[in-house]
Amino acid sequence: MVVIVLIGLALLGVALYAGAKVIGPASQPLGPYELVERQEGEDFFNFYSFYEGLFCGDVLDFLHSGTRQQGKVIGDDDDDDIDIAMEGATPPPADASKKELHFMGSAPTDAGPPNWPVNGEIDIIEGVNYQSNAKTALHSTKGCVMDDIPAGTMTGGWDTAVGIPDRKTGIPDMTMRYAQNCFVYDPHQWLNQGCVAVDERNGTIGIPLNQKGGGVYALEWDPIYRHMRTWVFTPHKSVPDNLRDAIRTANLPPDQRVLPDPDLWPIPYGYFAIGEGTNCAANHFKNMRLVFNLAFCGSVAGNRFQMDCPAQAAQFATCNEYVASQPEELNEAYWKIRGVYVYERSWERAWMK
Numbered sequence: 001m002v003v004i005v006l007i008g009l010a011l012l013g014v015a016l017y018a019g020a021k022v023i024g025p026a027s028q029p030l031g032p033y034e035l036v037e038r039q040e041g042e043d044f045f046n047f048y049s050f051y052e053g054l055f056c057g058d059v060l061d062f063l064h065s066g067t068r069q070q071g072k073v074i075g076d077d078d079d080d081d082i083d084i085a086m087e088g089a090t091p092p093p094a095d096a097s098k099k100e101l102h103f104m105g106s107a108p109t110d111a112g113p114p115n116w117p118v119n120g121e122i123d124i125i126e127g128v129n130y131q132s133n134a135k136t137a138l139h140s141t142k143g144c145v146m147d148d149i150p151a152g153t154m155t156g157g158w159d160t161a162v163g164i165p166d167r168k169t170g171i172p173d174m175t176m177r178y179a180q181n182c183f184v185y186d187p188h189q190w191l192n193q194g195c196v197a198v199d200e201r202n203g204t205i206g207i208p209l210n211q212k213g214g215g216v217y218a219l220e221w222d223p224i225y226r227h228m229r230t231w232v233f234t235p236h237k238s239v240p241d242n243l244r245d246a247i248r249t250a251n252l253p254p255d256q257r258v259l260p261d262p263d264l265w266p267i268p269y270g271y272f273a274i275g276e277g278t279n280c281a282a283n284h285f286k287n288m289r290l291v292f293n294l295a296f297c298g299s300v301a302g303n304r305f306q307m308d309c310p311a312q313a314a315q316f317a318t319c320n321e322y323v324a325s326q327p328e329e330l331n332e333a334y335w336k337i338r339g340v341y342v343y344e345r346s347w348e349r350a351w352m353k
Contacts, residue, residue, distance in 0.1 A: 124343070218233070
């Protein structure tokens with residue numbers, strides 16, 4: 001099936017379009033998208049469980065509360081928005097309870113996803129430290145490479161991998177390469193860097209985004225049509241009419257809803273070739289769960305601490321020490337969510353398309 005998830009946020013909106021190849025030639029998910037799940041207001045928390053502790057090496061602290069306090073999740077009764085805030089939070093103890101904030105499923109029994117990265121990982125929006133350009137990253141097992149992207153399909157570029165230490169000598173390799181290999185252990189990229197598309201526009205994530213009142217992020221995952229595509233629209237007046245109307249009418253009866261159609265939107269900033277005939281088989285990504293993740297330090301932000309935060313690194317030896325000593329720096333680290341909207345394509349006979 002092919003699925004769409006629209007996450008509308010008060011300060012931030014996210015759209016996820018997800019799909020998986022189906023068995024059988026008689027029919028395929030080629031029709032228009034149809035709403036199958038709407039998560040808003042008080043019902044939002046019914047779809048999620050909560051995790052605090054270590055997750056893939058990053059420090060997380062998600063708690064459910066009715067008040068705006070340190071490291072709490074907040075439900076705002078005035079406008080049905082939900083804040084997931086990390087204000088003044090410090091890393092939890094190593095033996096903190098392990099629950100996970102995820103989409104439609106049960107919490108795992110350990111801190112990380114089972115057999116990661118066998119099922120792959122899709123980061124709709126990713127950024128670390130003080131970065132202000134939106135990124136989308138894919139992390140996979142071996143054999144998923146983005147070196148066959150058609151011209152004119154994306155407005156953004158690719159993250160770079162420079163200065164990677166040689167595994168035997170430790171000497172940095174200063175060859176400039178683009179991060180187009182999704183394999184998490186590719187020897188010519190940073191550990192778990194994956195393939196990373198970067199929006200060319202500044203101010204599409206982080207504090208600058210918050211100052212503009214947020215925006216809408218969108219990811220289409222559709223291996224039937226052999227691609228993933230990713231967008232960010234900020235400020236909200238830049239959201240295309242079709243996407244805005246789909247979110248606006250999601251709570252109406254089916255015959256009154258506007259259906260999202262990514263082909264009516266502008267060219268995406270990120271494009272990933274996925275599926276039959278590409279250099280990344282569709283089975284690299286399956287059984288996905290939606291995770292709202294506020295993480296501190298770990299294998300990405302922690303390793304880049306000296307590079308991204310030189311002033312802070314001059315005072316604190318590690319990222320963990322800095323976060324524990326300067327909690328006010330986390331005031332802009334939060335999600336404020338208006339709702340999550342899940343769509344999937346209807347099934348049609350293949351010869352009807």
